[in-house]
Amino acid sequence: MDRILVTKSSMPPIEEYIEEIKPIWDSHWLTNMGQKHEELTERLQDYLGVDCVSLFSNGHMALELALQAMNLHGGEVITTPFTFASTTHAIVRNGLTPVFCDIREDNYTMDADKIEGLITDRTVAIVPVHVYGNVCEVEKIEKIAKKYGLKVIYDAAHAFGEKYNDRGIGSFGDASMFSFHATKVFNTIEGGAVCFSDKEYGLKLFRLKNFGIRNEEVVDGVGANAKMNEFSAAMGICNLRHVDAEIAKRKKVVERYRKNLQAVPGITLNVEQENVQSNYAYFPIVIDEKEFGVTRNEVGECLSKENIFSRKYFYPLTNTFECYNNQFDVNETPIALRISKRVLTLPLYADLDLDSVDRICDIIVDAKAE
Numbered sequence: 001m002d003r004i005l006v007t008k009s010s011m012p013p014i015e016e017y018i019e020e021i022k023p024i025w026d027s028h029w030l031t032n033m034g035q036k037h038e039e040l041t042e043r044l045q046d047y048l049g050v051d052c053v054s055l056f057s058n059g060h061m062a063l064e065l066a067l068q069a070m071n072l073h074g075g076e077v078i079t080t081p082f083t084f085a086s087t088t089h090a091i092v093r094n095g096l097t098p099v100f101c102d103i104r105e106d107n108y109t110m111d112a113d114k115i116e117g118l119i120t121d122r123t124v125a126i127v128p129v130h131v132y133g134n135v136c137e138v139e140k141i142e143k144i145a146k147k148y149g150l151k152v153i154y155d156a157a158h159a160f161g162e163k164y165n166d167r168g169i170g171s172f173g174d175a176s177m178f179s180f181h182a183t184k185v186f187n188t189i190e191g192g193a194v195c196f197s198d199k200e201y202g203l204k205l206f207r208l209k210n211f212g213i214r215n216e217e218v219v220d221g222v223g224a225n226a227k228m229n230e231f232s233a234a235m236g237i238c239n240l241r242h243v244d245a246e247i248a249k250r251k252k253v254v255e256r257y258r259k260n261l262q263a264v265p266g267i268t269l270n271v272e273q274e275n276v277q278s279n280y281a282y283f284p285i286v287i288d289e290k291e292f293g294v295t296r297n298e299v300g301e302c303l304s305k306e307n308i309f310s311r312k313y314f315y316p317l318t319n320t321f322e323c324y325n326n327q328f329d330v331n332e333t334p335i336a337l338r339i340s341k342r343v344l345t346l347p348l349y350a351d352l353d354l355d356s357v358d359r360i361c362d363i364i365v366d367a368k369a370e
Ligand SMILES: *Cc1c(COP(=O)(O)O)cnc(C)c1O
Pocket: 058, 059, 060, 061, 083, 084, 086, 087, 129, 155, 157, 158, 179, 180, 181, 190, 191, 192
């Protein structure tokens, strides 16, 4: 049997990509906001339903510079520990202090009812994550941010193409970051973007991804280099043509998982959110050892014995990372801690065939008997 990994990168037909990159050979323009870069920017603005898109070399730099461009100058940022390392690192690398808010039991996003209790006179921003593509409580977050004058920067790395009440998910908050990493629903090999509406902010962001250069003679920002190159942009243009079909296939996989696993005692499935047009990015299950009989780790081992590779997304919590030297008290986010110890993300990609989904589910259900 072939190995089944947790994900498999989407790729266009090779001929389509070759056709797309031919003009790059003619122009010799490989990076620095070339033609493919501009075309992808426009197409994404349209597809994502947002005012402005700024492309980046990867999602992490997009988030890091999105924060930097807010000019927050120290202070506390309320965020979630139930996420990929990038979210917390982006805050800390900006000289800001993460303050961890617990997550909701039902969809694993930041619990908006717990935000106000964490606000101090040092709080400057909120960085929530649409984790697994589950949409945060955007209205409540917006209300709190207005009341206290806080910036909201969404980590929307998992939420590509999603809509909430028919509105592009990237249009919420002061800015939203998408990741176009190879493993995400839409990829540019490596890549990312920030979505925003404020043109002034966009200009700051643009300069920060190009060394802080204002013009040939003036460098007035301590910028980085985080530009997207033409080959990545060309990959994005190709993948964007197929992304709706890919999401439709992902939906079939998710529906099969749901059908097979929804009635298994001790297994909790990811929520289906009302008013959300989902991208079916991930399929996490939460395994309650007492009720199910075996632990999350044991289920993962049963799968890997069969050459099927799930992931413990998101374990460990970012507030327990070694690099943070016990600065944070993990007991302040007890729900996140509990979920992180029980969650397992199952293989999910457009071409995963439904027979394989059935086999994966059988192995999970049989794990009890072993
Ligand atoms: C993938 C991811 C990132 C980082 O994106 P890259 O493109 O890999 O740099 C940030 N946050 C979350 C939640 C992610 O899953």
